[in-house]
Amino acid sequence: MTPPNASPTIEAIDLVKTFGDMTAVDRVSFQVPTGSVLGLLGPNGAGKTTTVRMMTTLTPPTSGTGRIAGHDIIKEPAAVRRSMGLTAQSATVDELLTGRENLRLIADLYGIDKQRTRSLADELLERFSLTDAADKVAKQYSGGMRRRLDLAASLVAAPPVLFLDEPTTGLDPRSRQELWEVLRGLVKEGTTLLLTTQYLEEADNLADNVIVIDKGRIIAEGTPLQLKDRSGAARLVVTLSRPEDIPQAHELLKGVIPELHLDEDVRQFSGPADLASINTLASLLADHEIEVDDLGLKRPSLDDVFLSLTGHRAEEAAK
Amino acid sequence: MSASFGRQIRSLVRRNLIHIKRQPEALTDVTIQPVMFVLLFAYVFGGSINIPGGSYREWLLPGIMAQTMAFSSFVVAIGLNNDLQKGIIDRFRSLPIHRPSVLLARAISSVMHSSIGIVVMSLTGLIVGWRIHEGVGKALLAYLLLLLFGFAMIWIGILVGSSMDSPEAVNGVMFATMFPITFLANTFAPPEGMPTFVRVIAEWNPISALVQAMRELWGNTGNFPTPEAWPLQHPVLVSIGWSVLISVVVAPMALRAYNRRTTN
Structure with missing residues (x-):
């Protein structure tokens, strides 16, 4: 547990993003203490991805700002990029490169020592059970393998903060369980995690704190247990x-x-x-x-929570 | 812990080249396609186009070189669009790298891609009877003009690649525009025989100046009198001018389109 006076590792301050007349993210603020997991829960189009894109310096906020490991996302984008890894919604691996080449490319771009690059790729492949497929092009990987490779790529520089945008969307239950295991391991090692998800079960399983977001706004916040209590009696x-x-x-x-x-x-x-x-x-x-x-x-399940908060089911809205 | 600009570009260029290696069919635009054009035009249409005091095949080759270079904008556009589409560009942008390195690497690998085409076409040309009749200096200048034009085409590629939603759309747009543009020129037939309206377009087409310049610098004009149109009377300067102008006008548009696409 973090000492109460320690500054949070991830902090969003009044983030707003508008596209034309549409407000995709509307005054979103949150804090993620070091070593904890925040789940951003909401249906498609709720503003989860836009929030992550702002926090990871991919798109500038219309107003508001954020801090990652003490660095301002607007004023110090380079320092922010050095402090975090991002696993985006679509597994962004290069399909024509092998698993090993993918990891080496990222390591090269980080400027990691050449010798180290080689052993680092091997270590990550081993850790994510991809050693056997290391020299196959990623096009031949299954959905679960791709996600693992994508996650491995995000960990090349061992960042203290990790953003995962719907890390298990489209995975079968077994691959999902495996990925959860990996993520729990990372948290145990001290990584601070922000993950977005449409799956209530996922937030329930991984997150210390959950923010429910709908139409760009935070509509509820708390531990999974608190949220369940809010939706009425057992x-x-x-x-x-x-x-x-x-x-x-x-x-x-x-x-x-x-x-x-x-x-x-x-x-x-x-x-x-x-x-x-x-x-x-x-x-x-x-x-x-x-x-x-x-x-x-x-x-009540988080699904019941979502229903009572928004009047519609999370997974229905996603369709 | 930030890599040097040089190493980032090298790594990204290597990645683009691995793509070519794994997907050799992506090279058909600089191999099979121009060779096919050379053979088709040289042997199918060649008989009916008369080049006084010269051979149509020699006259044709600079035209196909320019056409192939114009098509190199396809390669940039499709490669970039694919990367944007699949989120690879986002992945790169989330890393602590110098942001221009992604586009620069794309440009460098495109020039390398086109260079393969120039070599293939030069060799094909030599086989069907094309020769360089002037000095080394002039010959090299012609190749340089070609590469400069290729540089201008990169910006068009970035613009189209950043503006379209899918590689299929890129292909459609590029085919519908670049293909006729390369024909509305002196590429395959002398503009003199075209109706006035079409002839004027052909004479002022940037590709025509480039082709005329290469023909003169390589000595492939036959006994054709120098065309009367002003751009074709000063083809080297006009060709440089067009390439610079296209770059200066299109580059800001291309960068704006790329930035808009990547930050939203």
Whole structure:
């Protein structure tokens, strides 16, 4: 954990970007403490990529500014570029170069010592399980391999700050899991991460803090847990073992859970409840010898959060 | 920890050359295509175009050289557009490099690409009977004029490559404009036989001055009288003038288009 007085490694201050009449990013501010992960969550067109492009000096903000490792993105773009790595939305590897050539090119551009360039490429290929494919052109790589190569390219200069723009979009679940593992490893080593995602699960899995962004504006902010709490009470879910118990259970549960919902097909009751009501219910059902398959509290998913904040689902909006 | 400008350019040029190596079909524009033009025009149309006191094949070759150099703008445009499209330029721009190195490397590799074409065409020319009849100095000057024109074409390539949405669009636009421009000149036939309106365009076409200059400097004009049109009476100076003018006018537009494209 960062000491409270340490300055954040990534800081956005009132960032605004307009394209003509359209405001793509509207007064966005956030801070990412050193060694932590911020998830920027929102549907396509929410302004995530534009925010990342401003923070990584690819496009100038219309107003506002930002700081990376203490360097101002407008006044010291060169220092900013030396402090961060960027993995853009489309895996930006050179398809006609091999994995090794891709990494060496980046190392050459950084001006890394020639001898070091060679061993560095080997190390990165090894670390991202690309050694076997090192001398194949990237065109032949799978989606997951491309992403790993892209990420490896962002790490050539071992930057303390990493920006990842939708790092797992389009990946199959297994490749996604693998990439998450790699990212967790980087964070453990002290890298500060900002990642954008449309996947609520991803933010939930990786981020210490989440900013929900919609139509260029920050609409919610907090830890994944806080955001879940904000979207209302947890729900109690009871699944009965025998269908014939449904009428009796219905009578009993009604007394404890005010807005009870019954799904007969799966013998499942659900409704807003708290921890105390679980105990009451459990003993009530036991007293009447009603067997249950499952009984528990279900916290709202980030998807529910998004729905309650924006009125539409994140992944629907993306389509 | 910032590499020297020189090393950055070298690395990027090497990358562009690896592209040519991995995708040899990208070289057809400076190999098969001009050779095909030489053969087609020399043997299909050659018989019906009469060059007094000279051979059509010798007269033709400078024309095809200029045409091929004009097409080199395609190469720059398509290469750049591809890199923009695939986010490679963004990747480079996120690195602590000297930003002009990306375009400079593109320009240098394009000149190298075109040089391959000049060698291939010179050799093809020698095989079908083209000769240099004047001194080494004049011969070299002709090649230099050609390269200078190639430099001007790079800016057109950057402009079109930065302005279009896809390599297909680049191809379409370039084909629809550059192709007729290279024909509306003295490239394949003397302008004297063209209708007045077309003839005037052909005489003032930058390609015509370049072609006329090369023909004179290499001694490929036959016994043709010097054309009456002013630009063709001073072809060397006019050709230099056109190349400089195109560069001066198009370069700022090209850089503006590139900057607009990359910062948005």
